[in-house]
Amino acid sequence: xxxxxxxxxxxxxxxxxxxxxxxxxxxxxxVLAYYPTDTSREDSPVVLIATFPFLCNGCMxxxxxxxxxxxTVSTPS
Numbered sequence: 001x002x003x004x005x006x007x008x009x010x011x012x013x014x015x016x017x018x019x020x021x022x023x024x025x026x027x028x029x030x031v032l033a034y035y036p037t038d039t040s041r042e043d044s045p046v047v048l049i050a051t052f053p054f055l056c057n058g059c060m061x062x063x064x065x066x067x068x069x070x071x072t073v074s075t076p077s
Contacts, residue, residue: 004058005074006031006050013070016048023048023062023071029055032062 033051036044
């Protein structure tokens with residue numbers, strides 16, 4: 001089983017809640033998740049993370065739907 005490195009460039013992904021979190025919804029294995037940067041505020045910006053990178057099968061669907069190209073999936077060197 002291949003392992004993949006998944007990275008999120010949060011400088012490119014400035015408002016993931018505005019794109020309907022398509023990368024998270026598209027992932028068939030539910031590898032990605034998000035969390036608020038400030039849990040005390042209901043309108044807090046969110047950050048995307050790869051919570052279960054070991055489950056990634058390299059399908060690249062998250063990369064394809066990410067308009068700002070903020071997600072990178074690669075094999076370790």
